[in-house]
Amino acid sequence: MSLESPLAGGAPDDLTQVMPTMVLDRQPSALATLDARAISAWFGDHQVLDRVSLNMPAGAVTALIGPSGCGKSTFLRILNRMHELIPSASLAGEVLLDGADIYDPKRRLVDARKSIGMVFQKPNPFPAMSIYDNVVSGLKLTGTRATRDEKDELVETCLAKAGLWKEVRDRLRAPGGGLSGGQQQRLCIARSLAVRPRVLLMDEPCSALDPTSTRVIEETMLELVQDITIVIVTHNMQQAQRVSTQCAFFLASHGKPGAIVEHGDTDAMFSDPLDSRTFDYVNGRFG
Numbered sequence: 286m287s288l289e290s291p292l293a294g295g296a297p298d299d300l301t302q303v304m305p306t307m308v309l310d311r312q313p314s315a316l317a318t319l320d321a322r323a324i325s326a327w328f329g330d331h332q333v334l335d336r337v338s339l340n341m342p343a344g345a346v347t348a349l350i351g352p353s354g355c356g357k358s359t360f361l362r363i364l365n366r367m368h369e370l371i372p373s374a375s376l377a378g379e380v381l382l383d384g385a386d387i388y389d390p391k392r393r394l395v396d397a398r399k400s401i402g403m404v405f406q407k408p409n410p411f412p413a414m415s416i417y418d419n420v421v422s423g424l425k426l427t428g429t430r431a432t433r434d435e436k437d438e439l440v441e442t443c444l445a446k447a448g449l450w451k452e453v454r455d456r457l458r459a460p461g462g463g464l465s466g467g468q469q470q471r472l473c474i475a476r477s478l479a480v481r482p483r484v485l486l487m488d489e490p491c492s493a494l495d496p497t498s499t500r501v502i503e504e505t506m507l508e509l510v511q512d513i514t515i516v517i518v519t520h521n522m523q524q525a526q527r528v529s530t531q532c533a534f535f536l537a538s539h540g541k542p543g544a545i546v547e548h549g550d551t552d553a554m555f556s557d558p559l560d561s562r563t564f565d566y567v568n569g570r571f572g
């Protein structure tokens with residue numbers, strides 16, 4: 286399965302065969318904190334992250350910034366157990382979702398993926414599947430049962446939260462692949478929301494989009510963060526300033542594995558960073 290396939294953020298198909306069926310939970314879930322502790326990562330014997338710790342508070346947008354290749358996407362994939370899909374990949378450390386380790390062998394992989402959704406750089410809806418079916422596709426993957434009325438309500442709610450409902454309400458049976466790039470990305474956000482994640486990871490979600498679509502996604506993020514903890518990787522410093530509450534600056538210096546140089550309140554990181562390398566990066570002097 287490709288890392289960026291629509292299934293990558295959900296569960297392998299065959300998991301639905303063995304999972305107990307769940308009933309659609311309609312209660313709002315409590316805001317969740319994600320805490321990464323001493324995360325190191327390798328591809329084969331190439332270490333790409335060295336003991337990275339970061340608390341991603343409930344109800345906040347955390348932006349991961351830093352030059353290309355410093356391990357931001359790897360770190361993000363570790364946060365919902367996608368790193369382990371790569372055969373050569375290994376890791377050390379802990380990821381705690383409200384205090385519970387998502388890598389605990391007693392916890393099911395599908396639970397981590399359901400609680401911690403992911404949106405990728407390139408929009409990846411199921412292209413031939415209808416807009417409606419794209420949104421509810423995660424229910425089957427997580428073994429969640431829902432009536433037709435519940436699905437109708439879920440589709441409307443998730444598309445509305447993703448800022449797409451008004452544009453597609455009259456063509457829910459049209460294929461997802463027929464939407465514009467920005468609309469497809471919002472459809473992917475709606476699909477992620479349908480399984481009621483507590484955390485949403487976004488890996489450069491706007492880098493393939495025009496400024497108008499980017500602005501719509503940013504507005505959507507600011508709405509979503511009332512209910513969902515968000516972690517975004519972005520190369521766009523203006524975007525980091527517009528959407529995030531806190532920032533973490535990653536750097537892999539002189540062939541060393543990536544690490545966090547500095548993290549904290551976004552405004553402070555941009556106006557008065559503690560480390561001169563952060564100052565240089567946020568002011569476009571390298572990277």
Ligand SMILES: Nc1ncnc2c1ncn2[C@@H]1O[C@H](COP(=O)(O)OP(=O)(O)OP(=O)(O)O)[C@@H](O)[C@H]1O
Nearest residue numbers: 328333351352353354355356357358359360371373
């Ligand atoms: N599938 C893989 N196999 C081997 N090495 C990989 C793989 N994915 C990433 N790497 C290596 O891990 C390091 C970190 O890559 P990663 O994509 O996490 O960085 P990044 O900061 O997200 O970069 P970018 O901003 O360009 O997306 C790089 O040296 C990269 O070459």
